[in-house]
Amino acid sequence: MSKTMLMLGLPIWFSLMCGCGYVSTSSYLEHIKTIRVSPVEIQDAEMAYDNTSQRPYDEVIHEKLTQRFNRKWRDGNDSQFTMRIQDYDIRGHGFGPNGEVELVRMALQVEYEFLDRVRNNMIAQTDTHVQIHDFYVVPNRGEPVETPDQAKSLLIDELIEDLYNELAEQW
DSSP states (O other), rough: HHHHHHHHHHHHHHHHHOOOOOOOOTTTTTTOEEEOOHHHHHHHHOSSEEEEEEEEHHHHHHHHHHHTTTTSSSEEEEEEEEEEEEEEEEEEEOOOTTSOOOEEEEEEEHHHHETTTTTEEEEEEEEEEEEEEEEESSSSSSSOBBBHHHHHHHHHHHHHHHHHIIIIIII
16 A cells, blocks of 8 residues: 555655646747738728827837747748738627616737748638727726727737737747
8 A cells, every 4th residue: 555655646746846847849830030020901991090109000010010020030031921900890898787888899800821931831821810809998897997099009919919829839
């Protein structure tokens, strides 16, 4: 019996002493060293201008995409990322007892292509990626109140982070 307990306890003791030392290193796209992020095309006029930065959204989004992807790759031509924003939608999604809007849903429909120029193949492509951000416009709902401009900025940041994780890291 003590031998069985030793056999069961030894691996547990060893893992506790060593900790969780497993580190995942992905070899996904290791042959790509550079990326070119094409200018972003926006097909919905409601996404034309960023009120917060006083700049066109295509410039703002392109800059953020480039900064995010350049954390992994340098600027160059091993790969090409192209993105088009097809549709922007904002509407009431949750209503209070008197029918007033409390929760708003903001959504972007995006089309993108990620091309491997080294091996001359398509890494990923879709015309149906939808990014959603819900936000409250009334206080005391467990989340902070956001303005539409704040929510739009968060929606863009979430889109870029999700695309990066999906395309560059493959978690």
